[in-house]
Amino acid sequence: MKKLFLITAFIGGLLCACNSGDKLVYKDASASIEDRVEDLLSRMTLEEKIYQISQQCLGENDNINNNEGMNPVPLNPMIGSVIFMSEDIKVRNEFQKKAIEETRLGIPVIYGYDVIHGYRTIYPIPLAMACSWDPSMLEACTAVAAQEARQAGVDWVFAPMIDVARDARWGRIAEGSGEDPYTAAQFAVAAVKGFQGDNLTSDKKVASCLKHFVGYGASEAGRDYVYSEISDQSLWDTYLPPYEAAVKAGAQTLMSAFNDISGVPASANSYTMNTILRDMWKFDGFIVSDWGAVEQLINQGNAANPAEAALNALTAGVDMDMTDGVYIKNMEQLVADGKLDVKVIDEAVRRVLRVKFRLGLFENPYTPDVQENERILLASSKETAEKAAEETMVLLKNNNSILPLEGVKRIGLIGPMVKNQHDLLGSWLGHGHDEDVTTIMDAMTAEFPDAFINYAQGCDFDGEDKSGFNDAVRVANASDVVVLCLGEKQAWSGENASRSTILLPQIQRDLLETVAKTGKPVVLVLNNGRPLELSGMEPHTAAILEAWQPGISGGTPIAKVLNGKVNPSGKLCATFPYTSGQIPIYYNRRNPARKGTQGFYQDVTVEPMYPFGYGLSYTTYKYGTLKVSAEKVAVDGKLKAEISVTNMGKRAGKETVHWYITDPACSITRPMKELRYFEKAEIQPGETKVFTWDIDVAKDFSYVDAEGTRFLEAGDILVRVGDQTVKVVVE
Numbered sequence: 001m002k003k004l005f006l007i008t009a010f011i012g013g014l015l016c017a018c019n020s021g022d023k024l025v026y027k028d029a030s031a032s033i034e035d036r037v038e039d040l041l042s043r044m045t046l047e048e049k050i051y052q053i054s055q056q057c058l059g060e061n062d063n064i065n066n067n068e069g070m071n072p073v074p075l076n077p078m079i080g081s082v083i084f085m086s087e088d089i090k091v092r093n094e095f096q097k098k099a100i101e102e103t104r105l106g107i108p109v110i111y112g113y114d115v116i117h118g119y120r121t122i123y124p125i126p127l128a129m130a131c132s133w134d135p136s137m138l139e140a141c142t143a144v145a146a147q148e149a150r151q152a153g154v155d156w157v158f159a160p161m162i163d164v165a166r167d168a169r170w171g172r173i174a175e176g177s178g179e180d181p182y183t184a185a186q187f188a189v190a191a192v193k194g195f196q197g198d199n200l201t202s203d204k205k206v207a208s209c210l211k212h213f214v215g216y217g218a219s220e221a222g223r224d225y226v227y228s229e230i231s232d233q234s235l236w237d238t239y240l241p242p243y244e245a246a247v248k249a250g251a252q253t254l255m256s257a258f259n260d261i262s263g264v265p266a267s268a269n270s271y272t273m274n275t276i277l278r279d280m281w282k283f284d285g286f287i288v289s290d291w292g293a294v295e296q297l298i299n300q301g302n303a304a305n306p307a308e309a310a311l312n313a314l315t316a317g318v319d320m321d322m323t324d325g326v327y328i329k330n331m332e333q334l335v336a337d338g339k340l341d342v343k344v345i346d347e348a349v350r351r352v353l354r355v356k357f358r359l360g361l362f363e364n365p366y367t368p369d370v371q372e373n374e375r376i377l378l379a380s381s382k383e384t385a386e387k388a389a390e391e392t393m394v395l396l397k398n399n400n401s402i403l404p405l406e407g408v409k410r411i412g413l414i415g416p417m418v419k420n421q422h423d424l425l426g427s428w429l430g431h432g433h434d435e436d437v438t439t440i441m442d443a444m445t446a447e448f449p450d451a452f453i454n455y456a457q458g459c460d461f462d463g464e465d466k467s468g469f470n471d472a473v474r475v476a477n478a479s480d481v482v483v484l485c486l487g488e489k490q491a492w493s494g495e496n497a498s499r500s501t502i503l504l505p506q507i508q509r510d511l512l513e514t515v516a517k518t519g520k521p522v523v524l525v526l527n528n529g530r531p532l533e534l535s536g537m538e539p540h541t542a543a544i545l546e547a548w549q550p551g552i553s554g555g556t557p558i559a560k561v562l563n564g565k566v567n568p569s570g571k572l573c574a575t576f577p578y579t580s581g582q583i584p585i586y587y588n589r590r591n592p593a594r595k596g597t598q599g600f601y602q603d604v605t606v607e608p609m610y611p612f613g614y615g616l617s618y619t620t621y622k623y624g625t626l627k628v629s630a631e632k633v634a635v636d637g638k639l640k641a642e643i644s645v646t647n648m649g650k651r652a653g654k655e656t657v658h659w660y661i662t663d664p665a666c667s668i669t670r671p672m673k674e675l676r677y678f679e680k681a682e683i684q685p686g687e688t689k690v691f692t693w694d695i696d697v698a699k700d701f702s703y704v705d706a707e708g709t710r711f712l713e714a715g716d717i718l719v720r721v722g723d724q725t726v727k728v729v730v731e
């Protein structure tokens, strides 16, 4: 290797020398990015190119799922990128200095990290954010994450995760925006805007990374890293829409997924990465593989050995190899053996360099070492996270309006989540610190100053130890109302966190039943990273608040909902099944062949426990009559649909109107209903607000076929809000 290195260095020196006559265009900030890319590329040796399209790790690996074989090749300052796991800016700058000063061409490294829902100011998990139905809120949160990340030395975040998911057994449903393609697309665009803004060289912006391209959410039976059966039709109508929207919004990178897409793994899939992404969508950024996904092509049966895996991945479109060193270890030989044309490597290097130039890394390769309190957990950042968390709370049940708990004197606060901090952060907690989290206990104490709050843990999250039940019963008996705080540990969702059932552990369900037997009303508060099976728990409750994993705001938004300062406005972006056995169950499924009850389960209902779009409020809204501006419209016409909503209660509230369509007869069968627009607005008591959908028929009514061609056939289209439907004839 040493001899090879010396030869390379000599050739490199010659290359540099023969270019030395002209100025180093790649170092000229006034030159165009494309000119700088080409100039730099022309100066690079093969070895330098291969390192440029490889990524290793810098810092202590904090990703519990990928802790084997860190950096299988020695970390070399020629490396194109590192996953930067340290919070120490000095660590970043020291390594960057090596790259700039100790390599021949001084190409800056791009520092990536998993900033999924916050860098240090952790806001709610993405599944919760989508239940807010406020993409602008997500844009604000991702802007905070971008500022904290960039100023901590991270130029590039491995987010947003935009995989449509319909199987709550899959732990990664927590990381996305739920079951609907249109919803996922809206939140994907908002995240890209928040992360990237309109100036990537800003010290408050980062390059985003759409993941996991593509169809990872279809993982068989909710298991992780497995086969996904996806027809081209489903690929186009369900899994690609969020990616198309976010690529067109300017996302700079994507991450190729682990899953096998109907026989061709995502990380070796030229159709998705080259044909669709580059040829059809004209994407000019770069694709990084998921962790070790190149080498894993061997396990998946796509490659016989690491060299073949490297060849398959690169030629299919994976520009950068994440952490397994397969490109570094095999690519020179592939070229030497005539199996790989350097031009293919050049194109990958070109894409990586392009993003680096766009980020301004050649002009500003170092991160100013600003003290933490001037860039982390700023008051405005924490407020943004808290406001977001308030919007994500979904009220699932509120019998006899027991909530809000106004005037209640004795509150029994029970459950394993009450004094918990770590698990309220959720999966992929970035550099979130447990101590930053407000516990439910502290929040309730602050928000109910006149109430006597009695506490019992009752039980742990799982296990069989019921020794705390008696204390829980004592607390319940001494209270007017019980607030029972149950849920999931943060590691029970996220990556490598599939569960065979979406029931909470038996011990938690037993605690609920034991406390309910005291006869005291139980307000169940849930902190979890997936839809849960609640049908067996619901009868023992007076109210249920789905609070998800709210991040550092922790118990504060929960307590503010319980005391009425916040009127809950969240609505589900993913169906809550009646039983795990119903999975997959989602709102936008096709109609069955048989009407009536034929085809239904013989043992349980086919209806979910809580459907997509469901969520209660402390006020009530009366919907007026749905109106559409015309009964007939051309396929390229425009329409205006509107509906009034009146707040009938005494409390202001925010209501989301979901606009659906149905195409009852189409050459490609379409879902029984499809969300095509939504709007959330605050409505004061007694106020009537008119919600309007300005319909662009060709865009909003159309569908996409298995080749990605958007089409709209003449015929009826039903526009739907709630239980109202208006037919429009498309001519």
Ligand code: GLC
Binding pocket: 063, 065, 066, 114, 158, 211, 290, 291, 495
């Ligand atoms: C993980 C995840 C991916 C993450 C990457 C880097 O395995 O699948 O979402 O961005 O590796 O940590």
